[in-house]
Amino acid sequence: MPLTAEQETLCRRLEMGQPESSAGPLIRALAKEIDDLWDRLNAAYTFVRTEMPEGAIQDEMRRLEAMLQANAGTRFVSGRWDDDG
Secondary structure, three states, rough: OOOOOHHHHHHHHOOOOOOOOOOOHHHHHHHHHHHHHHHHHHHHHHHOOOOOOOHHHHHHHHHHHHHHHHOEEEEEOOOOEEEEE
């Protein structure tokens, strides 16, 4: 998922060596998201390697789409995730 403008700014500040207190929560949130996606990828790979239940890949695609839609309305602001709405 692409970074928001605020996340890009945060990354630039960190690259320049400026201290930023909101970096820790952002890194933890992104690491959790990566871990969750990795778990999903492993599950999909297991489905492909073994006998795949009817519609399992379609179910996983629906869950991933729901996750993307849920994240579409959130952004990282001042060290925490906020809803745009």
